[in-house]
Amino acid sequence: MSYSVNAWLLVLGCVTVWYCQAVDHSTDLEWKLWTRRFDKSYATQAEESLRKTTWLHNRALVLEHNNRPGVTFRMGLNSLADQSAANRSRIQLPWARDNRIPISGRNSHAPAEFDWRKKGVVLPVIDQGQIGSVLAYVTRDAVSSYGAIHMGSLFNLSVRRSLTAAETAMLGPVFECVHKIGGLCLAQDYNTSDCQRPTCKQVGQVDGGRTVTSGDEADLQMAVLKTPVLVAIDASQVSFQMYQAGIYDDPNCSPTRLDHALLLVGYGKDSSGNEYWICKNSWGKAWGMQGYVYMSRNKRNQCGIASAATYPV
Template sequence: MEMVAFAWCLIVSISCLTSVIAKDNVHFDKWLDEHGISADSVNYETWKANLEYVEMHNRGGHSFTVTMNKFAHLTPKDLIKEVNIVRHQHTGDHVVDQAPPESVDWRTKGVVTPVRNQGEIGSSQAYSAADAISSYIAINGGKLVEGSVDEITDCCHYHPCTGRFVENAFKCVHDIGGLCAEKEYQRDVTCACHNGTCTPFGTVKGSHMVQKDSEQDLQTAVVKQPVQVYVDAGHRSFQLYQSGVYYEPNCTTTRLDHSMLVVGYGKASTGEEYWIVKNSWGVDWGMHGYVQMAKNKNNNCGIASQADYPY
């Protein structure tokens, strides 16, 4: 009788396991189709680990949700390829204003360019710098023009084409005479600087640095215009972020490996404060390309560790 019972339990266990595997395979096939990714290019074990993480996280009562997005077959190390963020030269003085408004969203003013997708290009810095310049020019009376990432990559980097080790992009744009529109800059296979092939739509003088680690100072700056920030984005929670106020207790304030643009701040209905941050991973990541980063949570992920903006 005991042997019969054991055999029955074993059969049930195998049946349940088979059902789970079949369910995962259906989910995997659906995910491949949805994102147009070939199974041959995917490490299934990594994908499965991310699936388990998503399911566990979303049951955990966190302030944000994660999802099996287009990066679900990657590890954070695969995704975040940038290293050695260069500290910018401090040019100009940052003037602190009083009594900032409760919320700011520069998108509602029509001075923020659409979200772009950096794809395999290694420099989010070029995207955040170009977008910051575009917003600055629009706020100060110019037209909103999508600035050329290629021009910044070619003319303002130690290693053109790779997008790595960016200099102070704002000072560089001043030095080369301004920034051209994305659609007008002519790039070739050498990635040499060809800023003479187009007419700049505007220029800047340099950059103001936000006081290191001060979210209050960052808020003061964001009231004036969108601000370029550097964060620790090397976490599965960020890679798979879907919506809500992002807070990662394992973040550091010093290992800064990704650059984005803060375009505002606000407060959720739950009372949680957040920064409105524009990423360069396409509109199919996060909240239509944006992430709400926790605000006034001890500089979580280093959002105020190294922030600057053009003038």
């Protein structure tokens, strides 16, 4: 039995329609499962349609990246997958350098790997939500860790009090500002939102800050051996937003356009010899590796990891 060309075209068209419908049904189901997983809800149908379009775009980017040979990290459809990278809350980090006192010498006996989390001096990961003051969170975390290292107790210090220092420090050194306002209170004790010293006891106190030589990852290594370090990076790439695991390595990120802050808590090397920095983010435990990212280390100061690094003293 033979079929006409039109018949074959009809069969092909039916198969194509069936396949497209199957694909649409599959992605619709995936979308619904994703919204349930991250407890997503939208005010209007139009907003959901817009978010889904962004999600589909990010889904395609994730699949394309993860199927690329030789990549050192994986991307995933995390809770930010319905947002474009351009619409993420960004901050400018033009703060002045803290006291530029050079780190004394290079330690040729520095350990091959190091992680402050193993010493119990790093606060749990939190989700800052849409709050743009990431600097306040990372400053609070750095001061808390510094206090735990030197006084033996890890306190949950007030982000609201840290926000006062962070906002003031946009024109000056952040840890110098913490020192000038008298320190940070416990989160449950902070009772004022103005710029005056609060009546609560300030348990998170520092004498100021030091800055790593800009762009020098060897100095950055010496700094993190003293205490967790506040680092500024370029987090504008969608690959960072959708980061899931592995060593983040994107040559498109800039060493100078810094728009996000992380807490550097250590460093290491994978089985293939690729070096990384261990950094704590503030986008919740559903992002990255339980809220952490391995940033590429000793690779041309990628993403500006050492461009504006500072730590309390």
